[in-house]
Amino acid sequence: MSAYLDNAATSWPKPETVYQAMDHFMREVGATPGRGGHRREEEAARIADETRAALAELFHAPDSQGVAFTMNATQAINMALKGLLKPGDHVITSSIEHNAMWRPLKALERRGVAVTAVPCARDGALNPAEVEAAIRPSTRLIAMLHASNVLGTILPVAEVGALARRRGILFLVDAAQTAGAYPIDMQAMNIDLLAFPGHKGLFGPHGTGGLVVRPGLTLETWIEGGSGTESAPETMPEALPLRLEAGTQNAAGIAGLLAGVRFVLEQGVERIRQHEMELTALLIEALRGTPGLTILSPDDPAQRTAVVSVTVAGYVPEQLADVLDQVFDIATRAGLHCAPQAHRTAGTLENGALRFSPGYFNTADEIHETAAAFLSIL
Numbered sequence: 001m002s003a004y005l006d007n008a009a010t011s012w013p014k015p016e017t018v019y020q021a022m023d024h025f026m027r028e029v030g031a032t033p034g035r036g037g038h039r040r041e042e043e044a045a046r047i048a049d050e051t052r053a054a055l056a057e058l059f060h061a062p063d064s065q066g067v068a069f070t071m072n073a074t075q076a077i078n079m080a081l082k083g084l085l086k087p088g089d090h091v092i093t094s095s096i097e098h099n100a101m102w103r104p105l106k107a108l109e110r111r112g113v114a115v116t117a118v119p120c121a122r123d124g125a126l127n128p129a130e131v132e133a134a135i136r137p138s139t140r141l142i143a144m145l146h147a148s149n150v151l152g153t154i155l156p157v158a159e160v161g162a163l164a165r166r167r168g169i170l171f172l173v174d175a176a177q178t179a180g181a182y183p184i185d186m187q188a189m190n191i192d193l194l195a196f197p198g199h200k201g202l203f204g205p206h207g208t209g210g211l212v213v214r215p216g217l218t219l220e221t222w223i224e225g226g227s228g229t230e231s232a233p234e235t236m237p238e239a240l241p242l243r244l245e246a247g248t249q250n251a252a253g254i255a256g257l258l259a260g261v262r263f264v265l266e267q268g269v270e271r272i273r274q275h276e277m278e279l280t281a282l283l284i285e286a287l288r289g290t291p292g293l294t295i296l297s298p299d300d301p302a303q304r305t306a307v308v309s310v311t312v313a314g315y316v317p318e319q320l321a322d323v324l325d326q327v328f329d330i331a332t333r334a335g336l337h338c339a340p341q342a343h344r345t346a347g348t349l350e351n352g353a354l355r356f357s358p359g360y361f362n363t364a365d366e367i368h369e370t371a372a373a374f375l376s377i378l
């Protein structure tokens with residue numbers, strides 16, 4: 001048997017259309033959007049624009065031109081934080097952030113930005129009233145993940161978005177664990193900036209992601225360079241997305257991302273979520289009650305994504321992952337998952353945990369076999 005249960009890191013496999021789109025782009029299109037002025041360039045630009053439009057549809061973004069491509073969610077988060085925050089500003093975040101949010105915030109803190117991390121409960125639950133209580137006159141931004149990559153916990157972004165809007169504060173959401181896997185409506189949730197990876201729930205390849213920026217919001221540039229058009233001025237263009245896209249983009253990756261987003265739109269996020277949550281429930285059911293085993297996620301399935309992190313008394317998570325990989329060919333991820341803050345909150349900072357993250361292409365059989373294999377080594 002074999003099973004890939006590390007979809008929270010990067011989804012695999014991809015829909016067949018993603019492989020085809022990238023192969024087609026590499027062989028038949030080849031050019032770079034915005035660079036050329038020939039038919040191949042026009043085709044590449046059309047693909048990039050259709051990708052922005054598909055993403056805007058998926059996220060209910062007000063304007064597809066606000067979608068700027070990046071290499072991953074980390075770049076998008078850095079672009080947003082460093083483009084907005086100045087010394088003297090205050091930013092509110094949560095206590096379960098990934099290092100993609102935490103480390104740039106800590107870097108900004110060293111440059112004079114004040115950071116408050118609102119404590120989450122042990123299972124990751126966040127009380128919006130505590131976010132509101134942390135607001136100061138200098139609070140410029142609330143920045144938090146939509147769902148934890150360690151606990152699976154979904155944060156109440158609609159409630160936080162509403163209070164951010166009421167108090168005139170910008171709202172950045174890290175949708176690394178929810179883009180494509182859980183409904184996101186930037187307008188209904190009052191999200192001003194949405195950072196997303198292309199390579200997880202959107203089924204794109206590595207090296208894809210982006211930042212969706214609400215129209216009217218101007219970010220300082222974090223990287224400057226060629227923008228293809230508007231080349232004469234010494235500064236980056238004002239208009240999005242060019243302002244945030246210096247240098248040649250991952251055009252073949254974007255072609256793959258378009259196929260991935262179209263797949264998500266065709267299947268529907270609700271259907272994807274339902275399948276993933278059925279697999280998650282099966283796994284939890286099979287593991288619950290095992291002596292010494294603790295499941296870190298919230299009990300209520302409505303409050304979590306398809307992430308099941310566990311600790312087992314007397315076992316080091318990395319060793320369990322190694323046996324699963326080498327004996328059973330089951331891919332999981334053990335350790336701190338780039339999110340020591342989440343492990344600190346869960347009380348698992350010392351050894352981390354073992355994470356199973358099923359995806360849309362996993363089957364119930366794979367989950368049954370994984371549970372049996374895992375229980376056989378305990």
Ligand SMILES: Cc1ncc(COP(=O)(O)O)c(C=O)c1O
Pocket residue numbers: 008009071072073074075098100101145147148149174176177196197198209
């Ligand atoms: C919650 C969260 N934020 C950010 C990231 C970073 O994403 P990327 O690897 O695309 O930069 C991840 C990746 O695991 C994540 O889970």
